[in-house]
Amino acid sequence: MINFLIFGIILLAISLLFDIIYGEPPLFMHPVILLGKIIDHLSPLYRKIGNKKIGGFLFLISIMLLYSFPVSIVLFILYSLHSYISLIIFIILSVFLLKSTFSINSMNKHIKKIIKNLENNDILSARESTSMVVRRNTSEMDSNLLSSASVETIAEGFVDGYFTPLFYYSFFGIPGSLAVKAINTMDSMVAYKDRENIDFGYFTALADTIINYIPSRLTPYIFSISAFFLGYNYKIKKLINTTDSFNGGYSMGAIAQILNVRLEKPGEYIINETGRNPDIKDIKKAMKIYYISSFFVFLTTVSIILIIFTLLEYIKL
Numbered sequence: 001m002i003n004f005l006i007f008g009i010i011l012l013a014i015s016l017l018f019d020i021i022y023g024e025p026p027l028f029m030h031p032v033i034l035l036g037k038i039i040d041h042l043s044p045l046y047r048k049i050g051n052k053k054i055g056g057f058l059f060l061i062s063i064m065l066l067y068s069f070p071v072s073i074v075l076f077i078l079y080s081l082h083s084y085i086s087l088i089i090f091i092i093l094s095v096f097l098l099k100s101t102f103s104i105n106s107m108n109k110h111i112k113k114i115i116k117n118l119e120n121n122d123i124l125s126a127r128e129s130t131s132m133v134v135r136r137n138t139s140e141m142d143s144n145l146l147s148s149a150s151v152e153t154i155a156e157g158f159v160d161g162y163f164t165p166l167f168y169y170s171f172f173g174i175p176g177s178l179a180v181k182a183i184n185t186m187d188s189m190v191a192y193k194d195r196e197n198i199d200f201g202y203f204t205a206l207a208d209t210i211i212n213y214i215p216s217r218l219t220p221y222i223f224s225i226s227a228f229f230l231g232y233n234y235k236i237k238k239l240i241n242t243t244d245s246f247n248g249g250y251s252m253g254a255i256a257q258i259l260n261v262r263l264e265k266p267g268e269y270i271i272n273e274t275g276r277n278p279d280i281k282d283i284k285k286a287m288k289i290y291y292i293s294s295f296f297v298f299l300t301t302v303s304i305i306l307i308i309f310t311l312l313e314y315i316k317l
Contacts, residue, residue, distance in 0.1 A: 005309045011095055130149050151255060160212055167301070187205060209247060256271045
């Protein structure tokens with residue numbers, strides 16, 4: 001048990017270092033790209049089921065199992081063989097899979113492009129760069145709205161793109177992170193409120209809401225602690241969510257209060273209306289909060305793993 005838990009912490013640390021130093025693997029071997037292809041291939045089969053909600057539910061369960069169960073069996077076998085070769089393969093495969101469930105490096109690259117474009121007063125390129133990280137139309141956005149979209153992306157992306165996968169890793173290991181990534185990817189592909197997907201993607205959207213529920217409500221406190229260490233305003237008057245998202249608004253509301261900025265998605269929501277318009281400096285500050293918060297989540301994940309180990313040892317006694 002001790003070796004397995006220590007392995008869990010070591011694998012997490014290596015995965016984070018791999019992500020920070022190297023970033024994403026090539027697209028042809030990226031697990032999430034494969035996941036997307038599986039979703040595209042199987043989705044039409046389940047859409048043929050008469051009751052769209054039932055079809056969507058079966059689709060959700062199938063994709064989660066296909067993406068996490070076979071890999072779990074392979075990892076278990078490799079770990080159980082007790083040979084140096086199997087151990088090396090176990091470590092490499094585990095790091096590769098775990099890293100695929102989160103990304104700090106990718107967020108950094110996307111946001112840096114937006115910052116560079118805005119600093120060069122290249123508004124057209126900034127709009128194009130921003131369109132790569134948000135679902136909204138960026139063609140008419142000014143620098144303030146682009147800055148707002150960037151800060152929102154950083155805040156919301158911290159939850160579903162980093163915190164949530166690690167949160168479930170601490171309880172369920174790599175299978176937990178993979179299942180979370182499967183839900184998150186399906187949510188971005190089928191959980192829309194249009195005529196084609198509103199029923200089919202119902203349970204996917206519900207699953208995504210459930211898995212992000214706790215991380216989204218812990219994130220404001222993590223942002224606040226990070227802001228304190230950075231010397232920023234760290235006081236959050238209250239947890240606010242003025243968006244139609246059940247979870248996303250909490251992280252955005254927290255960072256809006258910390259930076260004292262007004263975040264807006266035109267025609268949909270305004271967060272912290274009395275704040276000033278955000279600019280490039282606020283994007284940079286938000287990224288610093290993201291980095292420090294990522295470190296705190298790493299420590300939190302390690303702590304949860306150690307607490308679970310302690311409880312299991314206590315139960316044995």
